[in-house]
Amino acid sequence: MHLVDLWLTRSLSMCLLLQSFVLMILCFHSASMCPKGCLCSHSGGLNVSCSNANLKEIPRDLPPETVLLYLDSNQITSIPNEIFKDLHQLRVLNLSKNGIEFIDEHAFKGVAETLQTLDLSDNRIKSVHKNAFNNLKARARIANNPWHCDCTLQQVLRSMASNHETANNVICKTSVLDEHAGRPFLNAANDADLCNLPKKTTDYAMLVTMFGWFTMVISYVVYYVRQNQEDARRHLEYLKSLPSRQKKPDEADDISTVV
Known part of the structure; x- marks a missing residue:
């Protein structure tokens, strides 16, 4: 009986040691793949935080298993084509409080179907390609941008799954009709079909x-x-x-x- 207890004790110790070793390897692996200036942690999936990292562009060495990605409060000015195409598990993407002006047509290719939250608020976006948000299922935040209200923006918002909620927060900085400047997009769209x-x-x-x-x-x-x-x-x-x-x-x- 004493031998059995001893064997169980040693087995439990070995299991705990092995578990710690595996966790250490995982942490080391995540740390080694973490982009420069970012912090990576495991909490319901890989969480990559690059907030306030003085980034001028989106890192291209993001870990493929990234689930939550925070790129807010940087100096990013554009979102290139297919920049997130390898992040098939991405659920949350925060790009708020940057200087984003340009979003390429296929910027969200590869994550449009899986992304749940997209934050593009507080940037410098005036307009986007009419197909930029195609198939996007995410709840998008695009408020506090100097939007130019025209047919393209109308098509973009109609193509988004949560367009009504998203459009509620869009204010026309400028518009094809001068009288719509400074008004919510929905008011402008209700007054006239911009297309x-x-x-x-x-x-x-x-x-x-x-x-x-x-x-x-x-x-x-x-x-x-x-x-x-x-x-x-x-x-x-x-x-x-x-x-x-x-x-x-x-x-x-x-x-x-x-x-």
Whole structure:
């Protein structure tokens, strides 16, 4: 019995030692793959925190098993194509409080279907490609950006799963219609279909152009007629001013002789 207890005690110690060794290897592996300036930890999956790391671009050596990725409060200005394509387990992506201005068309390719939360608030985004958020299932935060409200933005928000909630927080910094500047996007979209404005604007411009040409033609015709009338009047006055032809004395004598 004593031997059995001793064996169990040693077995338990070995199991604990082995478990500690495995955890140490995992931690070392995660630490060795962690991008420079970031902190990596395991809490419901690999958590990569690169907040306030003075990053100017998104790291390209992110661990493939990353589940939570925090890139907020940096100096990132763009999101390149397929930058997250290998992060198939990514659930949370925080890119808030950067200087992001450009989001490429395929920026979220590879994570659009799995991403649950996307934070792009407090950046400098004015517009994005109409396909940038295609198939995105995440709850997106895109408030506090200088959005330009136009047809493209309308298409983008319609393509997002939570577009109504997302659109509620979008304020038009500028717009294709000046009266929409400073107003919530939903108000602008309710007032007019922003995707039909270019055609209407083109038709209006065409009418204005045609009216302008018509006015020019009429003005020219009126000017031409008046100018001709003035020339005719002057010519008539000139003819009237010419001295009338008088008969010569010899011609008068000849006529008298004949009579």
